[in-house]
Amino acid sequence: MKQKIVCLLAAAACFLMTACEKTPDKSLVTQKNIDSLEEAAKEKPEDGSTLKDIIETTTDTYSFNYESDDKKIKITADNVQVTLPTKDTIPMYHVKCGGISQExxxxxxxxxxxxxAYSTTGTDVTKEALDKEIMSLKQYIATVKDDTQMSEEEREETIQQNEDLIQKCEEDKKTAPDESTLKTVPKDSTYVDxxxxxxxxxxMVKGLTVSSEDSKRSLNVVSADDDSSITSFLRYSVTGGYNYSGQQGVPARSCSEEEKQQIGISEEDARKYVDDFVQKTGMDWKIHDTLCIRGFTVRENEDTYGDSGDMIYPGHDTAYKFILAHSVDGIQSAVTSSAYVPDECDDDTYITWLYEQISVVVEPDGIVDFEWEYPLEVEDSVSDNVGIISFDQxxxxxxxxxxxxxxxxxxxxSDDENSQVSITADVSDIRLGLMRVRSSGTEKSGLLTPVWIFYGDYTQSVHFLPGKGDGQEDYDNTQEQPWILLAVNAVDGSVIDVTAGY
Structure with a gap:
């Protein structure tokens, strides 16, 4: 086994040091890897490689320190907890990016x-409203014509786009009502096409769009087939207070008690809202991590065209964001905030399939935001007892x-002559769990395979050299949590590319 691991490391090292090129048969190579994984999973585990054996030989904590010779790279792990499933065996499954059932x-x-809840019928896009829109578009075109910051090509393209919008508004005016016909009507939870x-x-997809009668709470669901280019999602949100869209949080473990008190609810009490929601909806979800997060409000700019405004932040965090993980047969699947896609996304045949993401935002009065994207659907079992490598390996x-x-x-x-970059990776959590390995970039299917997952903080620090950077200040860019530093396939010891999905 040791010789096998060394060979895999050598191959992986060669891959990392070679420029990434698109090749026509890359998906075929991926498929071969998937086939090999599946075949390995079906074999009877060797002595010492069952989950029960691994549990007996795994240490409770892990420490590691590394610093490169040039001091630009630092990797640390300080007595990090190693979490294992409380079972004797670990499985492998066929999975796909599924829909969201009506149930x-x-x-x-x-x-x-x-x-x-309620939906709406009719429209409030009246002739008068369209006239106002046309006037705004014409005013915007006038400002674009005088914009010296745009290139001639950009200016012409922008003007043409807005003239097309004006033409569309003129067409819509022919059938638009004189007065609003918009009405609010009761709506059950049944999907519509x-x-x-x-x-x-x-x-065509199945979907549901409803809101409370005062429109302050809304639910939007889309359920698509796995062969669709559209990905299923479910979103619930409360408006009128803070907005949390696109906001990063910081791990609650690093927030002081004073900072948590300013949120207005304890982490323990906030967790009760999440537990209640998960229990009553019957989902196989577990809380993976908790973040303290700061919402914002928007102050509209009346003097500018379109939807624009200033984002106003309070002086403290306003909610907890709970990151949930899909639990399969009692074993947690991997979670990551990564939304990167590989170069293959430029290919017309490439289908984006990120890892499943589930989050709940809780304020003092309860849940104000819930998002579920790229739902993972287990199809069937490849093996209920897969042989795996040890934690030492x-x-x-x-x-x-x-x-x-x-x-x-x-x-x-580090190709910028004006600055120097250094990177710090700090391991915060190590888990043996399940992780989706993709079949290819043209399918939303793959395997849910055992993986050793090293989670942690990953920070890129940029330092501008004296007299460089046009007066810009040094800054740190830390990846949003949860972040996977490295994922080691527990079946064959290969490193999984989280971006590519295999």
């Missing part, structure tokens, strides 16, 4: 709208590969 939507609807326009043409791979991957990342970001 699940019914439960979420009933939870957030116990007195029922929705037509979506995509780059590949028109696609996994940490050896981490200690050899993490400096290499970080060095590659550093070199990508």
């Amino acid at each position: 699940v939507t019914d439960k979420v609807y009933d939870y957030f709208f116990p007195d029922g 929705q037509e979506w326009q995509t780059l590949g043409g028109t696609e 996994a940490k050896d791979i981490f200690e050899q590969m993490m400096p290499l991957t970080t060095k590659g990342d550093l070199e990508e970001r």
Whole structure:
């Protein structure tokens, strides 16, 4: 086994030091890796490789310190907890990016709208409203014509786009009502057919869009087939207070008690809202991590065209954000905030399939935001007892590969003559769990395979050289939590590319 691991490390190292090129048969190579994984999972585990055996030989904590010769890379792990499943065996499954069933939507609807929800019919796009829009568009075109910051090409393109919008408004005016016909009507949780326009043409999905009667609470669900270019999602939000869209949080473990008190609810009490929601909807979700997060309000700018405004932040965090993980057969699947896609996304045949993301934001009065994207659907079992590598083998791979991957990342970001970049990776959590390995970039299917996952903080620090950077200040860019520093496939010891998905 040791010789096998060394060979894998050598191959991975060669890959990291070679420029990434698109090749026509890359998906075929991926498929071969998937096939090999599946075949390995079906074999009877060797002595000492079952989960029960691994549990007996795994230490409770892990420590590691590395610093590159040039001091630009630092990797640390300080008595980090190693978490294992409380079972004797670990499985492998076939999975796909699934839809959201009507049954699940019914439960979420009933939870957030116990007195029922509403939708709208008709329109408030009247002739008068369209006239105002046309006037605004013309005013905007006038400002664009005088904009010296735009290139001639940008100016012409922007003007043409807005003239097309004016023409569309003029067409809509022919059938628009003189007065608003918009009405609010009761709506149950039953899906309706929705037509979506995509780059590949028109696609049909099942969906639900409802809100409370005062429109302060809304639920939007889309359920698409796994062969669709549209990905299923479910979003619930409360408006009128703070907005949390696109906001990063900081791990609650690093927030002081004073900072948590300013939120207005304890972390323990906030967690009760999440536990209640998960229990009553019957979902197989577990809390993976908790963040303290700061919402914002928007102050509209009346003197500018379009939807614009100033984002106003309070002086303290305003909520907890709970990151949930799909639990399969009692074993937690991997979670990551990464939304990166590989170069293959430029290919017309590439289908984006990020890792499942589930989050709940809780304020003192309860849940104000819930998002579920890229839902993972288990199809069938490949094996209920897969042989895996030990933690000692996994940490050896981490200690050899993490400096290499970080060095590659550093070199990508160190081509600026005006600044110097350094990277710090701090391991915060290590888990043996399940992680989706993708079949190819043209399918939303793959395997849910055992993986040793090293979570942590990943910070890129940029220092501007004296007299450089046009007076810019040094800054740190820390990846949003949860972040996977390295994922080691527990079946064959290979390193999983979280961006590519295999």
